[in-house]
Amino acid sequence: MSLLASQTASKAWNYLTPPRALEGDTLAASWVTRGTHFIVCTSLVSDGARLTRDNPDEYLLIVPPQGGLSATLRAGADCVEAVTDSLSILPPGRSEIEVHGTGYVVRIFSADAADLLALAGNAAAYATPNPDVAPLAPWPDPVGGFRLRTYALEAHRKPDSNMRVFRTCKLMVNMILPRVGARDIHKLTPHVHQDFEQGSLALDGSYIHHLRYPWVPDMDQWHPDDHVEMNSPSLIVIPPKVIHTSRCIGTGTSQLVDIFAPPRVDFSQRGLVCNADDYPMPSALQPSIA
Incomplete structure (x- = not known):
């Protein structure tokens, strides 16, 4: 019996394949790729793009240093600004990312985002789970509860x-x-x-x-x-x-x-x-x- 597809490396050449529109996103097109317990959504965005989710758990936003983009993040009554070259954490529930500038941003989700799992370009590779991967057990909730958090990466050199x-x-x-x-x-x-x-x-x-x-x-x-x-x-x-x-x-x-x-x-x-x-x-x- 040959190795399972999930036991060999999965490769997504995003720059060689067309991105797709995702429900809840405007002025954006995305590549979606999964691992066993995580999903990576890389999105090409135009100025004013809005990326909205009603997500079951937290997810991450990377605003890369390339391109000079920034973003306004909203969740409930909270609103924070994510600068160029930053990492942000968005809480469970409904949230919105408004992007300022043209380029790409990256969102990273856990596998609990079932709708995105189904859209992953490499979904077939995970039809049979890899038995070597340990289960996903959540760590403790954040101090002060779930809320918008953003970190300017330059401050963490x-x-x-x-x-x-x-x-x-x-x-x-x-x-x-x-x-x-x-x-x-x-x-x-x-x-x-x-x-x-x-x-x-x-x-x-x-x-x-x-x-x-x-x-x-x-x-x-x-x-x-x-x-x-x-x-x-x-x-x-x-x-x-x-x-x-x-x-x-x-x-x-x-x-x-x-x-x-x-x-x-x-x-x-x-x-x-x-x-x-x-x-x-x-x-x-x-x-x-x-």
Whole structure:
């Protein structure tokens, strides 16, 4: 028996395929791609676009540094401004995003957004669930309850790291700092995750994603190494147990966003989460104090 489709990397070359109109959106067209527990919706927008949802749980909005866009976010009686190069969290229920400028924005949902799951361009790959992916168990509710939150990413740079990690109850993203020029091929970071997927979303530039699939007892199921080049915007969803690393190529600016669901325990226990004061860890996972 061959590997399940969900046990091989799912690749969405957004820039090569036409986007589609989504219900609730005006002046926008979107590409929808899913993992087991998350959905990525990358939207081409015109000035004044309105993206509305009545969502069952929280979702994220990324306003990239490219293009100079900003957005006005509304949910209930709350209204906040999301600046260029920001990450925002929108609460459950009805919400609206009004975009100022022309370019693209990204929304990230949990798999509880069932209507978007059905629209995903790679939905067929998940017809049979991947047994290696652990279930999605929500983490505690945010401090002070669910509400609009927005984070200007420039304020979260650290001099000794290219990582900017944020989490919600069900999602985690690493808003990796933009890089100019190609990555040093002598300083790559091949690694593997045992029980969760990694979505790698290219916001800018070009990448080669290097994948090495595990050898199983049945040699007919072995996959050759995969070195896939993808421009932006694009998304690759890497299954558990697949060794992987990504490198930007070319001389220009590139930026990658890594997506996980549920939030990663290791990143959280290492104190890497920028909004940890807003979103607590489960008490059972809190690192012990000697």
